[in-house]
């Protein structure tokens with residue numbers, strides 16, 4: 001779990017983080033996972049603040065915000081969804097609403113870890129967390145319809161139906177770079193759709209594919 005954080009890093013590295021009995025809180029563990037960096041990430045030039053143990057506390061408590069525009073409805077939202085160490089329910093509701101199934105209007109509770117993926121990715125890309133949303137939640141009916149008419153690429157048990165997947169573009173960051181940064185996170189699935197120019201991200205198993 002601490003693979004990306006336990007390498008010798010100089011003055012900021014503290015032995016305390018590596019003590020096996022200090023099991024991290026689930027939230028802390030999840031962010032550590034998101035912020036974990038490997039050689040690939042370093043090769044991409046990512047200088048994560050959490051590369052040292054001393055840098056971990058600040059990102060855990062720092063406010064997190066996202067900005068989104070739905071490519072289907074044109075709705076926009078810029079909102080802080082996390083502060084003082086906790087998620088903000090009202091903000092999550094507004095994000096869930098924007099990410100609803102635009103065909104049926106159905107809303108679900110999106111996995112907050114997905115929002116953290118987006119937030120951290122923008123930090124890695126060193127840009128504002130402004131995302132174009134191609135797809136968020138999909139009701140089972142919509143997923144089935146897309147499977148029948150979409151020409152492939154839509155999974156039978158899509159994580160979109162669980163509120164654990166999102167298809168996005170990030171500001172002026174190219175989708176190929178977004179894909180590379182997402183792969184370096186090792187924090188879930190990454191699908192790269194070059195032709196349609198978007199990246200699928202989810203909080204499922206670590207895996208990658210090209211659409």
Ligand SMILES: [Zn+2]
Pocket residue numbers: 135160165166167191200201
């Ligand atoms: Zn997707």
